[in-house]
Amino acid sequence: MASTDLSTGRTRPARPSIDALGWLRENLFSSWLNTLISLVLLWMIYELVSGLAGFIFHAQGWSAVASNLKLLLTWTYPPDQLWRPQLVFGLLALLLGLSAGVWRGITLVLATGFGALCLIAALLALALPATANQVALQAWQMCLAAAALVLAGYGGSTAARERLRWPVVIAWVLLYPTVILILRGVGGAMPVVGSNLWGGLMLTVLLSASGIVLSFPLGVLLALGRRGNLPVIRWFCVAYIELIRGVPLVTVLYMASLMLPLFLPGGENIDQLVRATVAVTLFSAAYLAEILRGGLQAIPKGQAEAARALGLNMFQTTLLIMLPQALRAVIPVLVSHFISLFKDTSLVVIVGLADLLGAAQGIVGQPQWLGTPGGVWRETFLVIAVIYWALSFTMSRSARQIELELNIGKQ
Amino acid sequence: MATEARQRTATPFYRDSRSIASILQVGFAIAVMVGLWLLYTNMMDGLRRANLLPSFAFLTQPAGFPIAESVIPYDPTMNYGQAFIVGVINTLRVAVTGIILATILGLFLGICRLSNNWLLRNAALVYVEIVRNVPLLLQLIFWFLLTKAFPRVQESINLGGLIYLHNRGLTMAWPEAHASFTEWTPWLWAGLLLGVAYYVARRIQFVRRDRPGIALPWALLLVAGTALAGFVATRLQTGDWPVVLNLPELQRFNFTGGLAVTASFAALLIGLVIYTAAFISEVVRSGIQAVNKGQREAARALGLTNGQTLRLVIFPQALRIIIPPLTSQYLNLAKNSSLAVAIAYPDLFYVGSTINNQTGQAVPVILMLMGSYLVLSLLTSLVMNWYNRRIQLVER
Numbered sequence: 001m002a003s004t005d006l007s008t009g010r011t012r013p014a015r016p017s018i019d020a021l022g023w024l025r026e027n028l029f030s031s032w033l034n035t036l037i038s039l040v041l042l043w044m045i046y047e048l049v050s051g052l053a054g055f056i057f058h059a060q061g062w063s064a065v066a067s068n069l070k071l072l073l074t075w076t077y078p079p080d081q082l083w084r085p086q087l088v089f090g091l092l093a094l095l096l097g098l099s100a101g102v103w104r105g106i107t108l109v110l111a112t113g114f115g116a117l118c119l120i121a122a123l124l125a126l127a128l129p130a131t132a133n134q135v136a137l138q139a140w141q142m143c144l145a146a147a148a149l150v151l152a153g154y155g156g157s158t159a160a161r162e163r164l165r166w167p168v169v170i171a172w173v174l175l176y177p178t179v180i181l182i183l184r185g186v187g188g189a190m191p192v193v194g195s196n197l198w199g200g201l202m203l204t205v206l207l208s209a210s211g212i213v214l215s216f217p218l219g220v221l222l223a224l225g226r227r228g229n230l231p232v233i234r235w236f237c238v239a240y241i242e243l244i245r246g247v248p249l250v251t252v253l254y255m256a257s258l259m260l261p262l263f264l265p266g267g268e269n270i271d272q273l274v275r276a277t278v279a280v281t282l283f284s285a286a287y288l289a290e291i292l293r294g295g296l297q298a299i300p301k302g303q304a305e306a307a308r309a310l311g312l313n314m315f316q317t318t319l320l321i322m323l324p325q326a327l328r329a330v331i332p333v334l335v336s337h338f339i340s341l342f343k344d345t346s347l348v349v350i351v352g353l354a355d356l357l358g359a360a361q362g363i364v365g366q367p368q369w370l371g372t373p374g375g376v377w378r379e380t381f382l383v384i385a386v387i388y389w390a391l392s393f394t395m396s397r398s399a400r401q402i403e404l405e406l407n408i409g410k411q
Numbered sequence: 412m413a414t415e416a417r418q419r420t421a422t423p424f425y426r427d428s429r430s431i432a433s434i435l436q437v438g439f440a441i442a443v444m445v446g447l448w449l450l451y452t453n454m455m456d457g458l459r460r461a462n463l464l465p466s467f468a469f470l471t472q473p474a475g476f477p478i479a480e481s482v483i484p485y486d487p488t489m490n491y492g493q494a495f496i497v498g499v500i501n502t503l504r505v506a507v508t509g510i511i512l513a514t515i516l517g518l519f520l521g522i523c524r525l526s527n528n529w530l531l532r533n534a535a536l537v538y539v540e541i542v543r544n545v546p547l548l549l550q551l552i553f554w555f556l557l558t559k560a561f562p563r564v565q566e567s568i569n570l571g572g573l574i575y576l577h578n579r580g581l582t583m584a585w586p587e588a589h590a591s592f593t594e595w596t597p598w599l600w601a602g603l604l605l606g607v608a609y610y611v612a613r614r615i616q617f618v619r620r621d622r623p624g625i626a627l628p629w630a631l632l633l634v635a636g637t638a639l640a641g642f643v644a645t646r647l648q649t650g651d652w653p654v655v656l657n658l659p660e661l662q663r664f665n666f667t668g669g670l671a672v673t674a675s676f677a678a679l680l681i682g683l684v685i686y687t688a689a690f691i692s693e694v695v696r697s698g699i700q701a702v703n704k705g706q707r708e709a710a711r712a713l714g715l716t717n718g719q720t721l722r723l724v725i726f727p728q729a730l731r732i733i734i735p736p737l738t739s740q741y742l743n744l745a746k747n748s749s750l751a752v753a754i755a756y757p758d759l760f761y762v763g764s765t766i767n768n769q770t771g772q773a774v775p776v777i778l779m780l781m782g783s784y785l786v787l788s789l790l791t792s793l794v795m796n797w798y799n800r801r802i803q804l805v806e807r
Binding site for chain 2: 034250265344389
């Protein structure tokens with residue numbers, strides 16, 4: 001096995017520059033084995049790419065996706081109320097852009113990724129045929145707006161940055177309840193939209209965001225309880241965390257959808273989305289607790305001791321000294337956790353919700369595509385796979401970038 | 412006077428951290444118990460009204476539903492308990508096969524990620540980045556629908572007469588023992604004994620000489636050679652091969668002979684293996700890269716070949732880093748097998764939810780489901796922790 005390079009790459013000294021032929025010889029055809037591998041791979045890549053291109057250009061089901069963009073993005077949300085999800089999207093973009101301007105660094109990485117995605121989506125929306133429905137058009141306006149906001153936030157002056165810091169923090173805290181309020185409505189100009197009408201990408205993002213936001217308090221308490229020195233509380237936390245981490249999310253969802261109505265009086269009226277949110281929250285809290293515990297463990301003992309020596313009590317030490325440092329250390333892991341939640345929320349189709357995957361299944365099952373040979377599932381699933389992939393990939397790249405920046409700070 | 416003063420300044424119980432701790436814990440325990448009790452009584456009230464008091468009595472009643480595939484004999488007249496066991500075995504079947512295959516594919520991909528061939532390295536990278544950023548459920552449904560898009564059984568895709576692909580899954584040739592198998596078994600035992608004896612003797616020799624060497628391939632060759640000799644000898648003796656390949660044959664409606672793999676099982680296995688292998692390859696790659704570079708240089712300086720360096724120096728050290736995250740990938744695979752419900756593979760979860768639909772016994776069924784998954788997770792981590800302890804560095 002001469003083809004295994006075990007060096008890490010980063011510590012390699014700079015090599016003299018070589019021409020294209022030399023590069024090819026060194027990287028693809030350095031030995032007969034490498035040559036063979038390269039040729040076989042080239043052939044496989046050619047077959048794959050030509051097959052995929054052939055499929056993309058000859059498939060007949062693209063109209064199923066193009067005419068159903070609204071279903072994929074928001075499912076059965078009332079068409080005349082679509083400005084509400086769009087408002088939410090704009091709010092999120094605004095906040096991300098402002099945060100990027102205020103803090104630079106990590107938030108800027110996230111906002112840049114977000115803005116790039118928006119731009120790509122806007123270009124795709126432009127490329128859609130002129131006959132495409134209004135939703136797509138509005139979507140690209142939103143995308144352009146978002147990209148502009150992100151840029152505007154970055155351009156903010158230093159003085160504005162100082163003044164904006166606290167308002168932005170407060171806005172983030174209020175974002176989740178505001179979003180729920182806007183989507184659900186209060187009557188009047190914003191009639192109530194039952195959560196049975198929510199779905200599509202909107203629901204996927206909402207569920208995974210709930211998994212982080214709502215489970216945060218519970219996760220912090222569990223992590224502190226597990227690290228504390230009160231045996232009864234520690235046992236309880238350990239039991240909870242290990243129980244949840246030992247079973248699949250499907251069983252937790254199933255339990256929530258079957259048992260919640262039993263546990264609470266009048267629980268039959270709890271709608272399916274709330275049940276799924278409770279399940280995702282309970283599930284995510286156990287994992288969050290473990291992530292935070294890792295962060296807490298990474299803090300040098302001297303920090304807590306110094307805080308106590310300065311006269312801070314236990315709550316102040318935890319809240320002002322330990323948690324902020326732990327949180328900062330685990331941001332990359334938190335983003336990874338959010339990515340896996342984002343992918344895992346597709347499981348809610350099993351309890352009957354129509355998230356992005358459920359919406360795709362709904363579109364595939366529409367009667368007007370019965371005549372299409374082979375059905376439209378390939379095209380539809382390809383599109384949602386690309387959506388899932390683009391979002392997860394951007395987030396994981398951001399997490400990598402954040403990790404690098406945090407490490408630079410440490411050195 | 413002095414004792415009085417000390418008594419006056421003694422910490423009152425509500426400021427003593429020890430008694431605060433006790434009070435806090437007792438309060439917490441009471442709160443948890445009251446909460447659980449409230450939920451429990453609520454649940455029991457509701458169930459009593461619905462006349463569905465939880466009991467495990469249903470386990471002995473006839474199940475009455477068919478299960479598409481089962482390793483142990485099963486038919487609808489058997490009881491719910493047996494149906495549940497069929498589900499457990501089906502989960503174990505896909506989890507164990509999946510773990511083995513995902514490890515092999517993941518190891519291979521992890522080594523590809525470190526290849527000095529630019530194309531191979533980046534092809535593996537693209538594979539990993541695509542697969543792990545798309546939800547597993549979506550991938551499973553994709554594979555399942557893909558198998559459904561295959562031609563009908565009568566028009567199966569024939570791969571060399573050994574494997575037939577069709578919309579019900581695949582049928583493949585499978586070895587089958589013949590009557591003369593019993594004559595062959597002594598040869599197998601003899602081969603195994605020889606191999607083990609050779610291996611042990613060589614290892615002792617290596618330890619005595621205090622130098623590395625290769626024993627396992629030769630031992631395996633010895634086992635295989637003896638088995639093969641016995642194979643031919645049995646044929647000459649009885650005029651009948653002890654094991655023959657049972658080739659599938661297409662009848663009017665279905666295949667006879669061979670091994671039939673259902674579309675659900677195939678899709679689930681392929682999906683789980685491809686998904687988990689992407690994560691395992693990352694674990695393997697970072698494990699190998701984490702081994703100190705000086706180790707490799709020292710090994711080369713001592714005159715070990717590249718292969719020996721990898722096998723004797725790098726890999727044993729990388730394994731220590733790899734095992735803990737690998738364990739959590741195994742656990743993920745076992746838990747993810749519950750997604751089988753979306754593609755109608757009768758695993759634990761699928762059978763459990765069917766039982767619940769029929770009997771309405773939600774509470775016992777959920778307890779059984781969660782219990783089974785917990786035991787499965789616990790067993791996996793026990794085995795892996797035992798292995799981890801065995802290979803950890805013994806500090807001298």
